[in-house]
Amino acid sequence: MIAIVDYGVGNLFSLQASLKYLGFEAKVTGDKNDLKAADRLILPGVGAFEDAMAKLKATGLVDTIIDETSNGKYLLGICLGMQLLFEKSYEYGEHEGLGLVEGDVVSIEDDLSPTAKGKLKVPHIGWNALTLTETGDDLGRDPLFKYTKNGDCVYFVHSFYGVNCEKSTIATTEYDVTVTAAVRNGTVYGTQFHPEKSGKIGLDILKAFTELK
């Protein structure tokens, strides 16, 4: 069973439906025991960092998430769920994250070049192409992308992005700035894009996540 962590943030319909479509049992749950029993965890999220982090803390699930991942359970954070994995976010203030992946979350707008500022639309919404980080092994890229090729497009909706996370970056995309598209630290994964909204390519990424070992 894949546990989709329910902490009252975002619309989980598509995520659950996409996993079901792929033939997996996915449970939207805020129950500690479900998280412990699950084979894999997915941390979703939309909205603002501070509010989401507060809601996640209020569920009392933070320690369980940290314990389960440090015991080698695979976790995938999606969109804001990925941003929560970092150490810190500078979205409207300065807020502490889960610290499962080294790095910070900052505003895209603030980092745009002078020519793009005020012209390029933020949020970064739409389909953008992935550049997969080379790994030097036989596959040549992270196993999350075993069905994915360079240049494949996935769907993004966000105004903030991960930085200072070069070591864990497994994919990027270009939007005037180089946007961190996916990260990995051990069994902890995150995608800034929405695999559950990225058509066949997204479904293949979810499938690859369920096959990680």
Place this chain on the structure above:
Amino acid sequence: MITKRIIPCLDVRDGKVVKGTNFKGVRDVADPVEMAKFYNDSGADELVFYDITASIEERKIFSEILTSVASQIFIPLTVGGGINTLDDFDRVLKCGADKVSVNSGAIKDPTIIERAAKKYGDQCVVLSTDISLVDGKYHLFTAGGQKDTGIDAIQWIIDGVDHGAGELVVNSIDTDGVKGGFDLDMLDLIASKVNVPIIASGGAGCMEDFAELFKHEGIDAGLAASIFHFKEVDIRELKQYLRDQGVNMRI
């Protein structure tokens, strides 16, 4: 960089997809779920569903259709039609919509934009407008494009974006159904005033119309219905053609 989007629009009534010319003479097309699958397979970047039913019973059928589409197709879905309250937002989001489009609901009560943006985020709120040139001024229309509200459409859009609309669907009544190309003057004017994605609607008749559209900076997506529904333009061919013309497309 981000790709330009091609979006088929499905108007649903009595559980079927329909499309009129100049909003009149509505004719039946096909099963919405089958059509959604067809467009997804053809490479559509997003789907827009408008619920053009009136009764509560028909609204229930629409919700079932939407749930069925969202359980099988995993690209962004925008839903509009009959969105007047936050409960309406909630109803369609629970059926699997990603974005909700408000049109006359916002004319009746403009505060819905801000309230919805606060609750669901700007990215979820799409302001949809029907616009026509009246005595040299762009007016906002309602009731399926039949009633002139007298409201300055450009100011209406600027205010809507200020209050949290995260995306615009701009439909030109003057070019809609005519198949003579998009209303580029109007679109350029709007693009110069706001900095959110603009989906152009009304007037696409052939592949060249989309190539012309995307020469205009500030336009993010082209929306059409009948030319796709009646297979006059194939989305896969269109996207390849646009890419060959130098437009950044997801193929």
